[in-house]
Structures are given as structure tokens and as C-alpha cells.
Amino acid sequence: MESDKVPLTMAGAVPLYEQYESLTPTFPVARVVSRLLSSVPVEYLRGLQSIVLTDSTRASAKKLRVSGRTIREKHCLAFYHVATPKRSAWIELFVDNIVAEWPSWAIRLSLLRDVVLAKTLFHEIGHHIEASVRGRRPDDAERYAEIWVKKLSRGYFRKRYWYLIPLILPLSYAWTRIRRSSYNKEPSPTPTHSDVLFSDPRSTQRTK
Secondary structure (H helix, E strand, O other): OOOOOOOOEEEOOEEEEEEOOOOOOOOOHHHHHHHHHOOOOHHHHOOEEEEEEEOHHHOOOOEEEEOOEEEEHHHOOEEEEOOEOOEOEEEEEEHHHHHHOOOOOHHHOHHHHHHHHHHHHHHHHHHHHHHHHOOOOOOOHHHHHHHHHHHHHHHHHHHHOHHHHHHHHHHHHHHHHHHHHOOOOOOOOOOOHHHOOOOOOOEEEEOO
């Protein structure tokens, strides 16, 4: 799905493309992604050709095995496409799936927009760091990607929202309630600081 069109914007050295087929975003997705990327050290983005913001209409219905679960491609949140001899690595974000789990009012808030997109974007960048920058493909790649989510998110949110640090625990608890209410599940116990960003098997890497 890589594009030869002129990129919408440049996030550092990484061009961003918006290629929506059925989605009309209700907020400036590219601007948020660009802002998040600006917090990532340049060396971690080396070899990343582009980031494509799209919707699940462009994905297929075939099934994938991710973290021991079977998931249809069109239900995934994102893919990291590893580099091949014919092309560089690139990231694909399915924006409609990413925001679908959130109530419409939540993504009107700048902080929550950042939270919503940071989780998936930083997960895919974590795959890139491991595969392209560090040159390794661990069997538990998803776990390593989640480690990078926490590292990259910590740097971004502490710098941009430093004034909210005393509120991080109650905010994370509120976030937990919002997320779980969308699934009609019983609320879980109060989360710890490390629970602010959840692991989601629908964010993954592809080898083709």
C-alpha cells in the first residue's frame, strides 16, 4: 500500500501519507502522528520509509495468527512491514479501528488523541527498532514492541504533559473504565502506572 504520491507532511525524516477510502477523520490525525514522531530519537527511525494513515476498508479479510490468536487482517490496528530486498520498511495504521474503541467525545481531547494514537504508533516503531535498527527478530517480538511503547510514551507524555504527572494514576484508572465500558466488561482493579498503555495483539508486524 505504499504510495508514490507527494507526502501530506514530513515527520522529521519520515513522510506521512493519508489514504482513506471510507473514513473521514474527525480530528487532524496526521498532525497528532507527526507530533508523536517528533519525540522519537532520529536514530530509531533510520530506515523507515514512510507511515501510511488509512482505514480498514483497504485491508483484506484473510486471517492472521498474532500472539496465539487468530485475527482477520481488516480487524487489525496496524502493521509494521519489514524491509525486503526490494523496499524499505514502512508502517500502516488503520485509523478507523484505532479510534473505534473510544467514545466520540474522548478523541475531542488533545491528551486522549495522543494516548489513542501513541499506543499503536509506538508499538509499530518498537518493531522497527528491533528489526531494522537493532537487526534482530525475537520470537517474542510483540513483548519487545510493548516495552518500546512504554519507553517512548514515557518520554513523550512526561515532556508534553508534565503538569499532569500527579494525576497519572487517576487518569489511568479513568482510561481503564472508558476502555472496558466499550466492551461491556466489569471494571478491573485500579491500574498501576505501567498499565497506562495496554498490550493489544491487533498491532503487529508483517514479514511480507
